[in-house]
Amino acid sequence: MVKYRTIYDISVLLGERSIDYPGDTQFSAELIVSLQKSGVFDLTKLVMSAHSGTHIDTPSHFIADSKNINNYAIKDFILPAQVVEIQDEEAVRARELLTLDLKPGEAILFKTDNSRSRFHKDSTFTKRFVYLTPDAADFCIEKKVKLVGIDYITIDKYGDDAFPVHHKLFEKDILVLEGINLQDIPLGRYTLFCLPLKIKCEASPVRAILIR
Numbered sequence: 001m002v003k004y005r006t007i008y009d010i011s012v013l014l015g016e017r018s019i020d021y022p023g024d025t026q027f028s029a030e031l032i033v034s035l036q037k038s039g040v041f042d043l044t045k046l047v048m049s050a051h052s053g054t055h056i057d058t059p060s061h062f063i064a065d066s067k068n069i070n071n072y073a074i075k076d077f078i079l080p081a082q083v084v085e086i087q088d089e090e091a092v093r094a095r096e097l098l099t100l101d102l103k104p105g106e107a108i109l110f111k112t113d114n115s116r117s118r119f120h121k122d123s124t125f126t127k128r129f130v131y132l133t134p135d136a137a138d139f140c141i142e143k144k145v146k147l148v149g150i151d152y153i154t155i156d157k158y159g160d161d162a163f164p165v166h167h168k169l170f171e172k173d174i175l176v177l178e179g180i181n182l183q184d185i186p187l188g189r190y191t192l193f194c195l196p197l198k199i200k201c202e203a204s205p206v207r208a209i210l211i212r
Contacts, residue, residue, distance in 0.1 A: 008190075008210040010109075010180045011054040018053035018179065019125055019153040025049040050203040051153075054179040056194055059170035061202040062163060066170065070200040076175070079146055081107035081192035081210065083185055086130065089113045091157070092150070094135040100143075107147035107192050108140060109210075111182040114151040118183065131157040137168040147192070149177035149208075180208055188212075 012018045020026045025048060033043035051057070056077070059066035084100060086092050092110050102108060112130035129152040140148050148155065148169055155176055156165045169176055177194055190212045196204030 004211040006212055008185050010182060010185060010208045010210055011206070012179055012181050014048070014053045014205070017123065017181070019123055020049070021051065021153050022125055024051060027052045048205070050199075050201050050205070051178070053205050054177075054181070054194075054208050055203050055205045056147075056196050057166070057170075057176040057178065057203045059173060061170065062166050063170050067173065068200055068202050069196050069204050070198070072175075074195070076146070077194050077196060077206070079107040079192050080105065081109055081147075081149075081190050083109045083111055083182060083187050083190065083210070085187055086110050086112045089130065091130060092132045092136045094133070094139040097136060097139050102140075102143040102145060104144035105146050107149060107177070108143075108145050109149040109177070109180060109182060109192070110151065111185065111187070112151055115181070115183040125153070127158045129154075129158070131155060132165045133157075134164045134168060137165045140174065141168065141172050145174060147175040147177055147194075149180050149192075149194075151180050151182045153179045177206070177208065185210065 015027050015029055018027055027048040030045045032045045035042045058068050060068040088096055114130050132155045156163045190210035192210055194206040194208040196206050
């Protein structure tokens with residue numbers, strides 16, 4: 001049996017530490033049958049978006065007739081990954097990435113001021129989150145990464161209705177992992193597991209972990 005020295009859970013707790021994007025369905029969990037009253041079991045009804053909490057986006061989120069969750073093999077959600085820290089408090093820009101040693105096929109996870117300020121765990125949405133710029137997306141494409149992750153509920157700048165970063169990455173079949181919690185995660189290389197539900201959908205909540 002393989003033994004790992006360290007396992008980090010980088011998922012947020014749905015309903016308490018998760019952030020709902022404005023206009024999206026809010027997560028809720030309603031106990032519709034209780035063990036106390038029925039004497040038999042608890043039964044909970046969940047209501048949420050495919051983009052609730054820590055979740056993965058696929059190209060069909062923005063590109064018609066493209067791949068959705070069901071079109072990927074399970075191995076596509078298990079990747080070598082690198083956690084990198086971004087000092088810029090406004091955005092992830094290409095100029096801060098130039099010295100990174102990125103390998104083709106890796107996932108890159110951006111630990112930003114969203115983690116340092118705890119925006120990623122405050123259930124109140126803020127427009128001031130650190131986002132990814134189009135030139136940073138181009139850098140990731142050039143390095144042939146397989147997945148880009150960020151510590152907030154979306155990777156694009158709020159208010160940019162063209163969603164250029166999503167489009168750039170999806171056009172190159174690069175997955176997007178959003179809503180991760182990197183606050184206490186050391187920088188460096190890991191294996192990322194971010195397994196979605198087995199569902200025909202443009203996105204899915206995931207339980208994301210890093211191991212090494």
